[in-house]
Amino acid sequence: MKGARTLIRIGTFIVVILGVISLIGWLQQMAWQKGQGTRTHIKHKKKPIFPQEREVIALLREIANKQDRKRVGLVLKHLDHESEGVRATAALMIGRLGGGIEVENKLTQLSRSSKQDGWAAQIALARLRAEAKSSEPSEQVDIFLKELGISLSRLRQAGWESAITDAPISFETMALRELADMIAKANRRGVDTRAVEDKIPFEVDYPSALKVRLSKMGQRERIAFLIRNILTLRPTREREYDAQALADEGRAAVPAIVSALQKVHDEIKRNGFTKLGGELNS
Known part of the structure; x- marks a missing residue:
């Protein structure tokens, strides 16, 4: 053994x-x-991911991780990719990179989709609007959740449901993971986020908790x-x-x-x- x-x-x-x-x-x-997943009670069957799609997803993540805004146009281009998974990744990464009116228009159009790319676009739009309206993490969190119509109690409930049932990740947990990325970004800037961390249930979702923890390390x-x-x-x-x-x-x-x-x-x-x-x- x-x-x-x-x-x-x-x-x-x-x-x-x-x-x-x-x-x-x-x-x-x-x-x-x-x-990645869908809103609560709506499940999507996983589709095969081909090597070419994996390469594109890796590239999009790399661009966002490096905050390489010179390649925002490349990420934006992939919002029209034939793969739903690539489109969803591109949407989330655009939300982390930021952009102007063209970006918001493209994301708004994609957000009408009932698939995972639509959920990702909604989350990206909420993040863009939250970060545009405030630089203070607590205010950003409040705006982000209001844009998505999600409460902190619902985030916690969805996290526990996912952990207990091993069901497809809910829309709420997708949003929680994006909040973790927002808090991690603030931590890397040297902002004290302890107060806002205490009110967000990151502990119910391992990837979220991990991202926040890692953001405090060299x-x-x-x-x-x-x-x-x-x-x-x-x-x-x-x-x-x-x-x-x-x-x-x-x-x-x-x-x-x-x-x-x-x-x-x-x-x-x-x-x-x-x-x-x-x-x-x-």
Whole structure:
């Protein structure tokens, strides 16, 4: 049993390396499949994601993570992509990059869709409007939720429902994850967000809580934290989100990943097995 778990964890970690080096989006897509959904009581069947779509999704995430506004036009172009998943990703990333009237018009048009790209467009519009009206995190949260017609109690309820039933992610949980990104952005700017964090139920959704926590760490600390999680914690679906976050660190994570794998390899060679514990990035 321990041997099987070891193989699962090492296999997952190798996949992370490939995802980081190639940036083709395999890890990005894992989080997308878990992280996107529809409004409560409306379920969409998952569609196959082809390699070309994964590459585009990875590119869109990279542009948003780097806040590369010179490529906003490229992201905007993908709002018309043939893939629903790509359109939804593009909508969310546009919401994080910002834009003018053309962006709002395109998102408004897409928001009429009853599919996941429509939900993503609504969330992106709410974020754009909230950040345009205020720079204060608490006010942004209030505006964002008002735009979407969601209460904090509903966010909490939806999060617990998703955790207990393992149902498709609700529209409310999608919104919660976008709130986490907004708070993470404020944290990276050095804004004290503790008061607003206390009133938002991030704890009911692992990806949301993880994003907020990571935003308070430096890059080296984030990478070490995620590697330890992937190697030492149980191989549950939460590790997929850890892998996604590690992939988002880009090539900066490669040396630490290689070092960790070398330590695992050396331990297996020395003992015939690995405990997958301890400090891997000392």
